[in-house]
Amino acid sequence: MTSKKRSLIIVAVFVLCMLIVLGILLLTQVDVTISTDELTEDTTTYVYSGSRDDISTMVISNEYGEYTVTQDDDGTFTIDELEGLNQNSTTLAAAGNCISSITAQSLVEENAEDLAKYGLSEDDPTAKVVVTLNDGTEYTVYYGIDSADSTSSTVYVRLGDSNDVYTVNSNSSRYFYYAKEDFISLIILSELTSTSTSPTIDYMIVTRKDLDYDVTFEDDTKNYATDEVSMASSQVMTSPVYAYLDITNSNDVIYGLWGLTASDAVCPFPTEEDFDYYGLSDPYCTVYIEAELQTYSLIIGNVASYVTDDSGNDTSEPAYYYGYYEGIDCIYTFAVDDLPWTTFMPVDIMSSLMTSNYIYRVDYINIEYYDGDETVDYYFDVTADEDEDYLVATYNNEFVDIDAFKVLYQFILKCPIDDLCLEDPDEDSELICKMEIITETGGDVLEFYDDGNNRVTIKMNGTTSFSQPISYIETLRTNLETFVNGGTSDDILMAW
Secondary structure, three states: OOHHHHHHHHHHHHHHHHHHHHHHHHHHHHHHHHHHHHHOOOOOOEEEEOOHHHEEEEEEEEOOEEEEEEEOOOOOEEEHHHOOOOEOHHHHHHHHHHHHEEEOOEEEEOOOOOOHHHOOOOOOOOEEEEEEEOOOOEEEEEEEEEOOOOOOOEEEEEEOOOOOEEEEEOOOOHHHHOOHHHHEOOEOOOOOOOOOOOOOEEEEEEEEOOOOOOEEEEEOHHHOOOOOOOOOOOEEEEEOOOEEEOOOOOHHHHHOOOOOEOOEEEEEOOOHHHHHHOOOOOOOEEEEEEEOOEEEEEEEEEEEEEEEOOOOOEEEEEEEEEEEEOOOOEEEEEEHHHOHHHOOOHHHHEOOOOOOOOHHHEEEEEEEEEEOOEEEEEEEEEEEEOOOOEEEEEEOOEEOOHHHHHHHHHHHHOOOOOEEOOOOOOOOOEEEEEEEEEEOOOEEEEEEEEOOOOEEEEEEOOEEEEEEEOHHHHHHHHHHHHHHOOOOHHHOOOOO
């Protein structure tokens, strides 16, 4: 045999061997697939398996009573006993999911004789759910106490037609331990978003038992212009004093109802006796708002709970109040932090500006100081046209440095408020300064009385309103003297 033939024979044998190996692999591939399928076989134990869409009603019974959850044609779940109240339909739908597909964590005992030790007895279960399906058939699920397994968060459960006891995840069972009140929506009014326009508060009144006066607010849009940076808010306080508001500090008081969310729903459809019990017949605080042809009313009653100290004992500081919002027939609890009307004081939300008059609208400023029988008068006549960016002022018929005048006027506007004063000055109190800032439409007149304690009592437009340190009036006089004697803007003192 030639070497060439021997080579051909060897190659043929090698190819034949490779074909045999390939055939063996192809034949055994089926077995590999079968093994994989066997490994992925579903071993989940279902206590019950169905579909949420098939549920007609769920009757839930537990320590808080019994109530019926109904699914309508649109798939929305609601509680029959709470008809007329906004409900958390998403949570109720989740309960529907959990009752229609119950997955066991473990089988604890088959055909248990003592069901009571699991909280699963027929006569006195911890919780019970009777489910009626759309076809009229029913099944019952009993939910028991927490399981003895400390390594997992599970509860005991069984079906009504079986004594087999299982454990199931607590999270998927918690809904059936709830009171019906737990499904009431806690949102009182929707929150204002960045794209929504804040409503115009035409009128607002806050009453509180610890105050001798009502606090009222009104819209002042007609006197408000967005270019008047000194004007902090389009609402003004009109009682107990007339005052401008700090737009930041007053926002929660003025707009706090929008976005208000309760902590808990306590008593749906309250009776007159319920109002008495929760202190709402004679409320601690009321909030009433008229805004854009709608009215809003919140009443706040008794303290629901108090802040505790480090030892867990109640302090005298309220933590939660009972409250009722007109239009939602339910009594709630609210955290104090969500009820600014129960704690704020008028001075907390007022602008630091006692008066705010846009300089381009001022006609004249007249400031008089009284030294015994002597009166020192500082009178400035102002002419302005904002459209033409034109502003001039005169003193003793002579034009003044307008840049320095603007700085002086800024100091006047910084006339500080650090306290309210609602009692008229004593008869022997001396009037030491009177300031008139007159505009096209009115303006303000401020009178400063020395109260003898390094402070002055201030009447605004004839009404006793504020108190402040006397140092402001003294520094103002120094600035006036500096200005009329040729001082520049750099010479005006801005602190007192």
